[in-house]
Amino acid sequence: MLEDLASVMFDEEALKEKCRGLGQQIAKDYEGKDLLVVGILKGSVMFFADLTRNIGIPLHIDFMVASSYGNGTETSGKVNIKKDLSVDIKGRHVLLVEDIIDSGITMSQLKVELAKREPASLKLCALLSKPSRRKVDVDIDYCGYEVPDEFLVGYGLDYAENYRNLPVIGVLKREIYS
Ligand code: IMP
Ligand code: MG
Numbered sequence: 001m002l003e004d005l006a007s008v009m010f011d012e013e014a015l016k017e018k019c020r021g022l023g024q025q026i027a028k029d030y031e032g033k034d035l036l037v038v039g040i041l042k043g044s045v046m047f048f049a050d051l052t053r054n055i056g057i058p059l060h061i062d063f064m065v066a067s068s069y070g071n072g073t074e075t076s077g078k079v080n081i082k083k084d085l086s087v088d089i090k091g092r093h094v095l096l097v098e099d100i101i102d103s104g105i106t107m108s109q110l111k112v113e114l115a116k117r118e119p120a121s122l123k124l125c126a127l128l129s130k131p132s133r134r135k136v137d138v139d140i141d142y143c144g145y146e147v148p149d150e151f152l153v154g155y156g157l158d159y160a161e162n163y164r165n166l167p168v169i170g171v172l173k174r175e176i177y178s
Contacts (some may be wrong), residue, residue: 006170023054043099080107100128
């Protein structure tokens with residue numbers, strides 16, 4: 001079934017190893033700090049679950065749903081927060097967890113909004129980044145993989161809400177969406 005719709009880019013073993021490596025690095029960097037890890041839904045769901053289980057220090061978790069009002073070229077618009085955090089982040093060390101940074105517009109807007117709430121620090125961990133698609137600069141403090149400009153699905157990533165439950169990340173075949 002999978003072979004018919006996507007070609008595998010990162011298999012389960014690779015993703016597991018990646019989460020282990022990132023988790024260890026994050027644990028080291030935040031040792032002794034009040035860490036709040038924020039998953040950006042829905043795309044980060046699988047990555048978030050695997051990553052946080054590899055961060056071997058005490059932490060809290062929370063979630064947000066956000067999208068950009070921008071039309072792809074608009075960079076000054078406000079981010080549309082569809083589900084906000086359930087806690088105040090003032091004075092806390094916040095680590096955002098996102099599936100993929102594409103144009104960078106959503107995340108750059110979200111970071112501006114969250115910075116206004118005066119966290120002690122605000123960093124970003126993204127599993128995937130497509131640097132060739134960037135329209136605005138976004139600092140990715142922890143980046144899993146840089147990927148080419150292909151449409152990826154699985155491990156939380158969707159095409160029209162489908163394929164999020166694939167255990168691997170694959171390149172969606174063009175005949176599926178063209
Ligand atoms: P941007 O960085 O503001 O352009 O938005 C990034 C968002 O677009 C991600 O959080 C994903 O929801 C979505 N996205 C970008 N590229 C892909 C892809 O290859 N597959 C699935 N979703 C993608
Ligand atoms: Mg997303």
